[in-house]
Amino acid sequence: MSSDPWGRVDDAGTVYVRTAEGEKVVGSWQAGSPEEALAYFTRKYDGLVVEIELLERRVKTTDLSAKEATAAIDHLREQVEAAHAVGDLDALARRLDALTGTVEKRREERRARKAQQSEEAKQAKERLVAEAEELAGSEQWRAAGERLRALVDEWKRLPRLDRRTDDEFWHRFSHARSAFSKRRKAHFAQLDAQREEARKRKEKLVAEAEALSPSREWGPTAAKYRDLMQEWKAAGRAQREHEEDLWSRFRAAQDVFFSARNEVFAERDVEQRENLARKEELATEAEKLLPIGDLKSARAAFRSLNERWDAIGHVPRDARPKVEGRMRAVEQAIQESEEAEWRRSNPEARARAAGLTGQLQDAVDKLRAQADKARADGNTAKAEKLEQELQGRQALLDEALKGLEEFGG
Structure with a gap:
């Protein structure tokens, strides 16, 4: 018969593990010596230790959900309770109990965080509604319209609240947008009327300009064209489809006159x-x-x-x-x-460039060492995060080195 502090093998080849509740049968071993049997089941225990350590690390360092963590704990607990390994199974059970407490604590923290996020979303929507209601009275048509569209995009990115609260906020938000749209529509209807009036006025100015174009009274006619230009500016803009044509005719009439005058000044x-x-x-x-x-x-x-x-x-x-x-x-x-x-030739600028390059080189070396250590320790997530930061610092270092080369060094 062979034994160690946590288990033994009897003469019949039956393997036992010692627990606080007494000995439990682990299995039967007929393929070799009792020492080999204990070594085999001890390795199975070591495997459970590794799995528990990995789960503890995942719970501590990742965003593993409580549901997934609980399922993993239950699976490992079944393996420990099945007693198919030789080692301190009671210690493993205590570790799983502690891990269960940690997961439950994280579950409560997530619930609290979700409640906080809901409250933050409510406050955010209150701010959006208040801003929309303020913009509803604005006359900055383009800026306010663009801002209201941006507020809609912000609204869509926020999580929904309870139905009653969300519907109430949306009703106020939608009403503010509708009020602004109605005012803007009325404004542009009035603007269209003003542009039509401007078109009629500019038609008369074009006719006057065309009547003056044959004149050879250089001074008085040039002064009259300046007056017509002032009236043109004061008339406001006509509709887009008319403005360019009217302006072309107005300028063409002036060009006829001034071209003739230019010939005199040849x-x-x-x-x-x-x-x-x-x-x-x-x-x-x-x-x-x-x-x-x-x-x-x-x-x-x-x-x-x-x-x-x-x-x-x-x-x-x-x-x-x-x-x-x-x-x-x-x-x-x-x-x-x-x-x-x-x-x-500026030594101060070169010194600053050299100092910046040195600082960035130190930062790159430090990050590279930290990433190598994290990967060597098996902390892949931390290593990848450090390597991403390292890439950014390396890019800055490359740019700094290029700048330093401009100083001849």
């Missing part, structure tokens, strides 16, 4: 075109400075070109943006080169 235009040709030559010369190589030489050359540019008179209005834009582009390139040179 001599002045010739001078401006000559000025334009000279400025285009300077712009071409300035563009040859690109890309910037020797910043100091480029800066001096551009300064000289700019002085010659300022000495030239006006150019035609329609050509001014393009030719001036070419010079501004060269000037901006020089400024960007100056800024880049300043950044490269």
Whole structure:
């Protein structure tokens, strides 16, 4: 016969386990020595220990439901009570009892949390209703309308309350939206009437502008067109489908007059075109400075070109943006080169970049070590969470390293 502190094997090969209630038959062993029998049933006990430890960890570290946890506990309890293992089964039963208490405590906590969430949802819906009722009187039609639509989306994301409370809140919420919609509809009906009045007024202004277009009284007619433009602006907007056509006719009438006037001023235009040709030559010369190589030489050359540019008179209005834009582009390139040179030679900025990079590297190393330790300890969930955080910090570190390279280090 062979035995250990928790079990024994009799001469007939029957295996027993010792419990607080006395010995219980574990099974029969005929395939080897009594020591092998005890070792076999001890391994089964160790397996139960592992399963209980895993369940304890799941209950502690995951969102395992109380129902699932209770089922798992009952399953393990059946195995312990079946006594097909050699070891301290009473200790396992006590651990399962303690785990049952933990699960029940979590169940109560979840009930309390659910009640709290319900109260929070109620308060949230009260706030939505109050805001909707306030918006119902707003005249910010677009902003208020968009906000009311956003409130509907927020409402849909909230959990339902008891039917009576939920219906009461929804009735007030819906009534506020309907009131706003009715007011907005009335407003735009009035706006349509105003736009129709604006259309009629602008039809008359177009007729006046078209009647003036053959005039050759440059000063008085130009002044009259300015007056018509002021009246046009004061008339308000017509309907969208009419506004563009009316404006095109109004501008076309002015263009006829001002085109004729421009022909009279052709001599002045010739001078401006000559000025334009000279400025285009300077712009071409300035563009040859690109890309910037020797910043100091480029800066001096551009300064000289700019002085010659300022000495030239006006150019035609329609050509001014393009030719001036070419010079501004060269000037901006020089400024960007100056800024880049300043950044490269700024020791404080480089020191800050280096310090940030060092801090991020330390954080990455620390997270990697924590993740490796968690995985080595078998805490897969914690390891995965740390590795996700590690990926984010690594991305920041990569960006910081790129920025540091701009300083030549």
